[in-house]
Amino acid sequence: MLNLKNISFSYAGREKIFDNIDLQIDTSLITAIAGRNGTGKTTLTRLIMGLVKAKAGTVELDGKIISDMPSYTLAKYIGYVFQNPDHQLFASTVYEETAYAPSKLGMNAEQIKKNVSQALADTGLSTKQNFMPQTLSLGDKQRLSIASSLAAAPKLLILDEPTSGQDCRERTVLLRLMRKLNKEGIGIILVTHDMDILAEHADRVVVLADKKIAFNGTPRGLFADTEKTTAFGLELPEAARISNEIGLGLCLTPRELYKKLAERRKSNDSK
Structure with missing residues (x-):
């Protein structure tokens, strides 16, 4: 379980984005985060990952407080894939990019090789391990970002708008990968504005509105109330x-x- 307890947060000089929120996420499921622009969807995931720090409250994973851990330490528990993969790809080859996280976490050479090979196989990038990341398609870059996280063997993977800007084929490949990883035991937190993806692939939905958790339930429970869905700024x-x-x-x-x-x-x- 991932627990956010009494979380309040604001960026410097701005009003609060979250005000004393509590949220429990079952990390065995695919949980979608939704809401209007500006409600803090990405900020919430960055709080979980330790990229920003809450003004008050704690974040716990399986009973362990992780909100005080640096983000590089959290990488062995939680993988984070940015909306724009170019923001996190920097190595000269696909293999080196994928090997970076496990090497920084202190894994030995044999374990790194094993984890990288498995991560590249899972994401369909084994034949491109010597490619330069900058030459890949957007879909391949997204899968490389996922592979880089998987090589660290996390329990939880956060995907921020992972299908944004992708064509139908790339989107389908990525969503199939997401479900495959979840079936293999990796929890998924998915930030998305695409209600078709949310309805078909999410087990749970968390909707943010008015600095709080406005809804936490199943997709069917959300969309059964059309007025509520519209009030949240979401489409059916x-x-x-x-x-x-x-x-x-x-x-x-x-x-x-x-x-x-x-x-x-x-x-x-x-x-």
Whole structure:
């Protein structure tokens, strides 16, 4: 479990972004963080990662207080993938980039090689280990950022708008990777403005609004209340919008919508 207790935060000279919030996240799940622009989605993940420090309160992971740890120490527990991968890629080759974190954490050469090979295999980058990171596509850069985190063997991976600017194929590859990693035991915190991704892939949703946790529950629980969703500044997923308009009830994904349409057609044909 990841626990944020009585967290308050503001940037210097600005009003509070969070005011005495409490949040518990099950790190075995995929948890999406959503909310209007400016509600602190990225700031919340940076607080968890130790990139910024809370004015008050603590962050705990599995009962251990981590809010006082430096971010480089936290890398062995939590991986962080920035929205723009160019902000964190610096090495000369894909292999060197992936090996950086485990080497700084003191792993021996054999363990580093093993972790890097596994991370590159998991992210589909094994054949590009000698490439310069700057020459990769945006999708490959995102997966390299993930590989760099995975090589440190974290328990939790934070992804900040990971599909932003990617084409359909790259987006699909990354989302499949995210689910694969979660099934293998790595918790995922996903910051996203894409409600279709949230509805299809998240197990839990945390919505930020008015300096607090405005919602913490399942995607179905969120989107079942259209007025609440709108009040949070969020749109309904496309499948939910269509299913509501044609009287099918709440469908979160295209697959669910198609299934309901087939059931309706079968019911009409039998009459």
